[in-house]
Amino acid sequence: MSSTAESTLDERAAKLRDALGSRVVLASDPDYDVVRTPWNVAIDQRPFAVVTPESAEEVVAVVRAATAAGLRVAPQSTGHGAAALADTDLANAVLVRLDALRGVTVHPEAEAAIVLGGSHWNDVLAAAAPHGLTALHGSAGDVSVAGYSLNGGVSFYSRTHGLAVNAVRSVQIVTADGSLVRASAHQNPDLFWAVRGGSGAFGIVVSLEIELLPYADVFAGMLLWDATHTAAVSRTWAEWTASVPESVTSSLRVLHLPPLPELPPFLSGRSVVVVDGAALESDERADELLRPLRDLGPEIDTFTRIPSAALVHMHMDPPQPTPAATRHRVLDALPAEAVAAFVAASTDMTLFVAELRHIGGAIARPLPGGGAVSAVAGEYIAHGIAVVPVPEAAVPAHGAVAAFVDAFEPWAGEALALTFLDGGMDRAAGFAAALDRLRALKEHWDPRNVFAAGNPVP
Numbered sequence: 001m002s003s004t005a006e007s008t009l010d011e012r013a014a015k016l017r018d019a020l021g022s023r024v025v026l027a028s029d030p031d032y033d034v035v036r037t038p039w040n041v042a043i044d045q046r047p048f049a050v051v052t053p054e055s056a057e058e059v060v061a062v063v064r065a066a067t068a069a070g071l072r073v074a075p076q077s078t079g080h081g082a083a084a085l086a087d088t089d090l091a092n093a094v095l096v097r098l099d100a101l102r103g104v105t106v107h108p109e110a111e112a113a114i115v116l117g118g119s120h121w122n123d124v125l126a127a128a129a130p131h132g133l134t135a136l137h138g139s140a141g142d143v144s145v146a147g148y149s150l151n152g153g154v155s156f157y158s159r160t161h162g163l164a165v166n167a168v169r170s171v172q173i174v175t176a177d178g179s180l181v182r183a184s185a186h187q188n189p190d191l192f193w194a195v196r197g198g199s200g201a202f203g204i205v206v207s208l209e210i211e212l213l214p215y216a217d218v219f220a221g222m223l224l225w226d227a228t229h230t231a232a233v234s235r236t237w238a239e240w241t242a243s244v245p246e247s248v249t250s251s252l253r254v255l256h257l258p259p260l261p262e263l264p265p266f267l268s269g270r271s272v273v274v275v276d277g278a279a280l281e282s283d284e285r286a287d288e289l290l291r292p293l294r295d296l297g298p299e300i301d302t303f304t305r306i307p308s309a310a311l312v313h314m315h316m317d318p319p320q321p322t323p324a325a326t327r328h329r330v331l332d333a334l335p336a337e338a339v340a341a342f343v344a345a346s347t348d349m350t351l352f353v354a355e356l357r358h359i360g361g362a363i364a365r366p367l368p369g370g371g372a373v374s375a376v377a378g379e380y381i382a383h384g385i386a387v388v389p390v391p392e393a394a395v396p397a398h399g400a401v402a403a404f405v406d407a408f409e410p411w412a413g414e415a416l417a418l419t420f421l422d423g424g425m426d427r428a429a430g431f432a433a434a435l436d437r438l439r440a441l442k443e444h445w446d447p448r449n450v451f452a453a454g455n456p457v458p
Contacts, residue, residue: 009048012069016049016094019065023058025050035097038079039142042323042388043086047074047095054100056172056180056206059117063204064178066094067450074452075200077118077144081151084421084454093452096204098144106131111214112169115145117206124210125309132216134308136164138419139315146208150199151418151455152373154381156220156278156311157213159249159361165196166367166374167211173203176450180206185369194441196371197418197434200453202445213308219286220278220311221303223293227271230254231343233296237275237356238339240292241380246361248289250277251315254346254354258387266300271349276314277358323388324352327401328420330359330378332413342382345407350400353385359417372434377415382408418455430455 016024025035026049035050048071053059066073072093074085098118105114108131113124122141128134136155138148150171153164161167170184173195183192195202225233237252244250252275259269275293279286283305290303302314331338334356346354360379367374384404386397405412416430428435435458442449442457 012048012071015069016065016071019068020051020061023051023053023062036095037321038076038082039321040079040082040324041321042325042394043079043082045082045085045090045095047090047093050095050097052097052100056101056174059096059101059174059204059206060178060180062094062096063174063176063450067176067178067448072452073204073450075204077147078120078142080140080143081147081419081421081454085452088452088454088456090452098146098204101206104128106133106212108133111212112209113212114207114209117144117146117204117208119145121145121148121312125312128212129216129307129309132214133212134215134218134311135210135212136161136167137312138164139312140317141312142319145210146205147199148419149208149210150195150197150205151421152197152376153419154357154359154363154376154417156249156314157215157280158363159246159359160280161213162362162365162367163374163376164210166370168196168371169209169211171195171205171209172207173205175203176446176448190441191445193371194438194445197373197431198438198442198453198457199418199455201438201442201451201455201457203451215280215308217305218278218308218311219281219283219303219305220276220314221301221306222274222276222314223290223296223298223303224272224274224300225296225298227254227256227273227346229296230273230346233273233275233293234339234343234356235336236292236296238334238336241334241358244289245281247280248277249358249361250275251355251357252342253356254351256349256351278311278314324385325388325394325397325401326383326385326420326422327398327405328381328383328417328422329405329408329412330376330415330417331380331382331408331411332378333411334380335411338408338411341407345404348400348404350386350396351384351404352387353383354404355381355383355385357381357383372431372438373418376417377432378413381417381420382412383420421455428458431457
């Protein structure tokens with residue numbers, strides 16, 4: 001690097017230090033490797049600097065300082081979806097970690113909550129449960145509300161209630177000029193439309209108001225068999241999902257589990273096939289609906305009525321940071337040939353998870369007055385996950401998840417689910433018909449392309 005370039009970098013670093021003080025962590029600082037590391041530790045993101053603000057005012061200061069220093073800004077909450085950001089060069093970007101910006105205020109009479117921008121779903125569920133309420137959360141409680149919701153959000157309630165993005169009533173967002181603005185159906189409606197799908201490409205969301213659901217409990221659980229039963233379970237699940245009402249949302253997974261001491265003995269070192277989900281039905285009706293699957297004789301059956309806050313544990317997502325490669329496709333149909341393709345592809349032991357998630361229903365119906373993304377056009381999501389325990393495993397892991405989803409090419413549609421997007425994929429399909437308007441609004445709200453988002457607006 002030339003001395004001129006080094007001087008420029010030093011000047012930028014000095015400007016950040018002058019404006020933000022000790023909150024700035026640079027590559028030369030001892031804790032840089034800690035604060036730059038996302039939840040998906042397989043992603044080696046190396047931003048110019050990292051800042052962890054604790055208030056909306058500090059976020060404003062960060063954006064203003066970064067732009068004054070000629071740097072871009074990359075918002076990140078937990079880093080579960082960090083692989084999507086891996087396609088972006090962060091060498092001239094300030095990574096804004098929202099870990100410290102957490103808090104939830106529930107308004108039970110309005111069935112709504114105000115959620116700070118770095119809050120996790122566990123925070124929302126803990127605050128909502130005493131009021132007999134829950135939310136359109138995902139399958140992991142430590143995922144951020146803002147990142148998940150504003151990128152769509154597929155919940156185990158979604159075939160009834162639609163994507164989580166449609167539950168967002170308003171946001172407070174720091175825009176590219178360092179302004180803190182409110183966006184809703186009545187204030188800055190164009191920005192509100194864009195951020196519901198365009199997410200971090202338009203600013204840093206420091207709080208959002210979301211609708212809650214009036215469920216104190218829910219009928220949910222899982223059925224588990226040894227993986228030798230994958231073919232029979234998969235055929236039955238495919239036929240079952242073709243007929244169940246929209247009140248039922250479920251997934252089918254084959255798990256290849258390593259022999260780890262932290263796993264319960266019935267899972268450690270095994271390959272199993274699992275159906276899990278939730279039914280917004282009475283116990284009697286839910287039991288009736290489950291009969292075709294229960295007739296296959298699962299060795300474990302946990303389906304019962306549970307507190308709604310416990311639903312987040314049902315899918316058994318890893319509770320600790322995990323290095324992983326993922327890939328997905330949205331399927332328009334799941335005929336017998338596609339089921340056979342799933343059964344064959346799921347035998348790859350490089351995969352940690354081979355999953356089919358039932359969508360359709362309200363997930364597939366665009367919402368009148370919705371944002372840039374209010375639906376996912378399709379009936380199923382094929383989703384592959386492979387663990388990357390060491391850097392040398394990255395290539396075979398990415399190859400395994402790509403091969404898994406490629407097996408469904410004959411039944412794949414044009415849509416993508418933004419919540420599931422990883423690196424190396426074409427984001428345009430996730431925005432679909434909204435892309436042209438998103439581009440125009442990006443030019444209006446962020447003409448200098450300050451914000452580096454995991455799902456960028458081209």
